[in-house]
Amino acid sequence: MSSLRHATGLDVRRACQRGELTGPTPGLALGFVQANLVLLPKDWAFDFLLFCQRNPKPCPLLDVTEAGNPEPALAAPGADLRTDLPAYRVWRDGELVDEPTDLRGVWRDDLVGFLIGCSFTFESALIEDGIPVRHIEQGVNVPMYRTSIDCVPAGRFRGPMVVSMRPLTPPDTLRATQICAKYPRVHGAPVHFGSPEAIGITNIQKPDYGDPVEIRAGEAPVFWACGVTPQAVLARAKPPFAITHKPGHMFVTDWHDRDLEGDNSPRIARS
Template identity: 65%
Template sequence: MPDDALPPALPALPDGLAVRHAARRGELTGHTSGLAPGFVQGNLAILPAALADEFLRFCQRNPKPCPVLGISETGSPRIPALGLDLDLRHDLPRYRVWRDGALMAEPADIAGFWRDDLVAFVLGCSFTFEHALMEDGIPLRHVQQGCNVGMWRTSIACAPAGRFAGPMVVSMRPMRAADAIRAIQITSRFPCVHGAPVHIGHPHLIGIEDLSRPDYGDTVAVREDEIPVFWACGVTPQAVIAAACPDFAITHAPGAMLVTDLRNSSLSLL
């Protein structure tokens, strides 16, 4: 699709509740970038309660890729602080189900996989600060093109916690140098959704050999007058789960986020 082409018209999804209901009805099955502007989006990781404390320690030691926004009670698919009419079994466009570290299914609903011993973690997502970037006039090409952001596993090692260890995953947005400087200033105000970039420029310095082949999401070209800007990404737990091989886990599908009732402004430091 040409860079200046508009994506297909999206349904009217003005807030988090509308996005969740569209996912619940099966009408929304793709990525959520650009939907419900101004509302906080979150990554999802669901694990057996026996692993919850260990995973929480992993998140606490790695706040850039894994900033915790909410944790459910054991066996509950709800986190009322993130939305009163919210059901984690139905309200994301797509999920991933893991067994022994291997991806076994990508369903649109996880009611059939739900167990009474599960604990859900919702982690901050960079889609949240995208609205602030666009409001400041910084263009985001994946939003313009109606595709998912590109994400890569890197050579940056996360701080381990018990069995949980592995590489940091990053998302990338191409920007002109002046926009990249401004983006650092803006995203630094949002530490709960990854904050400032972790790397700018040469991708090979963080173990990325080919920007045209993301590990997750879609390819977005970097023009000659642009530099790649990399943020820590909440898909990191998926790389860690693949390495740790827990007997069971559920995550969101990359880019298919939980959209909450929280306002972006509630997470801003300014």
């Protein structure tokens, strides 16, 4: 689907809808904001919304739908969360039971959708600034780790923060911090750098999710709050029913990466 590289968010969503795109979305619709998806029944939605509100670094909310309405009206008016992602994961009692490419067979009228910011936006900004992003250079998944940093619990949701790691030199660490701080809605500035042990990571070459990457002389690991955190928290809370995107198979919004700069929500920025 390399023809979708310079497509819009709408193009990618339509390709999903038509069943033409069922693969991962990194590198597609460059410059458009991609998002993690969580769908939960209404009676679990308040706790999860509260969890995200209390933990904005790992769980920055871009859009939340109302129960039964599959349209994320802020991030992509007219879009349909049931059909517009390439692939989904369906969970029952915390167990993965299916990986469908649309939700027509499992949709329920009590589902609330959560779109959560993802690191692609700040990685684009880093690369544009000439800062190396090692896992992209090496063509692998970003390494991610469970930490000893507890998220703030909310209702039935609790668990450790998951972080992603990119090795950087000290000057690049300082520069990356300034760049990422401009994007609070896609995890913002890093949460730690240096000693992995200080945040409970015992082996930097054995990530809990994704792939290990090379850390070169003069570099230290730099850690960002990661959007896998809500999935880990969900797996632990075991709601009777939940749907997420399949990892790497994201929802592509109508927003441009630049729309997420600063403190304005995109809607206000345009009004």
